[in-house]
Amino acid sequence: MRRGQFPLSNLPAWCVFNNITFTGVSTADIEGRGFGLIADDALSNENDEQPALLTIPKELILSAVGVEEYAKENKDFRQLLDVAGRQSLRGDILLFLLTQLVLSSPDYDGGHGAGTAWTQYFKLLPKEVPVPTVWTESELSLLTGTSLESAVSAKLNALEREFSRIRDATRDLSRWAELIETNETITLSDWIWLDALYRSRSLALPQSGESMVPCLDLVNHSSSATAYYEENSDDGVALLLRKGASVLKQEELTIDYGHEKSAAEMLFSYGFIDSTSTAKSVVLPVEPMDDDPLAKAKLYTFGSAPVLRIIDSDTGVPQWDAPFVHLLCLNDEDGLHFKVLQETDGSQSLKMFWQDADITAKAGNMETLTQGHELCQIFRLRAVSVVLETIQQQLEALIAYDEGGTSIGGERPYIRQAAVQLRVLEKDLLERALQVLEQEKVQLLEDKAVMAYLAAMNATQQDDDNDEDFA
Ligand SMILES: C[S@@+](CC[C@H](N)C(=O)[O-])C[C@H]1O[C@@H](n2cnc3c(N)ncnc32)[C@H](O)[C@@H]1O
Secondary structure, eight states, X not given: OOOOOOOGGGHHHHHXXXXXXXXXXXXXXXXXXXXEEEESSOEEXXXXXXXXXXXXXXXXXXXXXXXXXXXXXXXXXXXXXXXXOSSOHHHHHXXXXXXXXXXXXXXXOSOSOOOOHHHHHHTTSOSOOOSGGGSOHHHHHTTTTSHHHHHHHHXXXXXXXXXXXXXXXXXXXXXXXXXXXXXXXXXXXXXXXXXXXXXXXXXXXXXXEEEBOTTGGGOEEOTTOSEEEEEETTTEEEEEEOTTOEEOTTOEEEEOSOTTSOHHHHHHHHSOOOTTOOOOEEXXXXXXXXXXXXXXXXXXXXXXXXXXXXXXXXXXXXXXXOHHHHHHTOOGGGTEEEEEEEOTTSOEEEEEEETTEEOGGGGXXXXXXXXXXXXXXXXXXXXXXXXXXXXXXXXXXXXXXXXXXOXXXXXXXXXXXXXXXXXXXXXXXXXXXXXXXXXXXXXXXXXXXHHHHHHHHXXXXXXXXXXXXXX
16 A cells, blocks of 8 residues: 655644644654654753653553544444454554554545544654565575574564454455455555564553654664653653753764663664664574474473573673473473363363472473472483574574575665674674583583483493394
């Protein structure tokens, strides 16, 4: 669907009309960052008595409350929400944005209700968002071997499923069905773009929760941010100068999108990597073992996506955290059992037991629960081996692409640069983690209890082999 246009020069009038105030700051086009906020004159904050730089009334906050208010006003949106929404706040906000896409398009010929302040503002939002879900095929290939390779592909599959669910759900709503199914005026790529807008522009407000806030979403990021935002239940949201901050005339004002976010998270959510950010971590998916008869039960009880998180530390020695790996390494013969129990209301539930104690609610705590067990060093060795193998495979994929991977060409330079930055960061962290784990594995293999256990296992294996030979 063709997207509407709203030049930045029209924004001040729209703000006056909608009670948004700018004090001493203006919007501007910032090289390499899209729109941003700059200071009209030098600003400094030595005390807390500074007026807000930007205020946005609460009626304009697009949050759970904002979506419900709009559903009361617009019957067409309400119907869409009733059939395809109300599963997650994110999903509802995306349906709201979808409605704004329709209402603000030059192709719109009526029938979906009247526009709102957001309909006009929506036209100002960037047509290109640099997050990987909207990258081209050749740009995506630059992520081969990074933690984002599987994360982006999983996200794209999820978006495809969401869009096809919306198409199915709206079959009986003639106006939506015409746009989505019959004329294909709204396509999967529109949905992917709306998701990218939401991901790169939403923020968590203390009272309204996950929200989008017009004009506040024009403020760019810096890890040495000069501004911050506050929500006030009566007045809405305000942008304020940080205490001790000083900004030169025409200098950009920034907020911190989250300095604890990793490079991969920044690239995934916002389409850039802040090279000054200190947070270094890699999150990799953990696969259950193919030959594990308890794999499904373990995954079900664990209840969330199994991942391995490698985190850098101040000392340069990476740490790792992977609660599922500790569960993955335990078996029936160690004392891990599953039972299907009949509840008093007649329903059935799967319960997990460790040494006969019900630990269903503690599936993420296996490392602690196995402490003190006579085989705890063996369990640790198994976990370390799984983590080592996961890291080794990831590094092999990264290195194979670096050495031989050729992209098709035509990738946008800033995307190529961001992907290279991610590759370098992740390779460095994985290599250091590998070293630490290899050392730990050597130490574990020298542990007396481990040596005795492995010797006993070898002897049993040899007996079995001999029996088989005789047979
Ligand atoms: C919340 S919006 C900020 C306003 C945005 N620049 C615009 O034109 O509407 C977030 C997006 O701004 C851009 N951005 C913000 N901070 C940046 C930075 N430090 N470096 C590069 N791009 C940045 C990224 O494209 C990001 O997805």
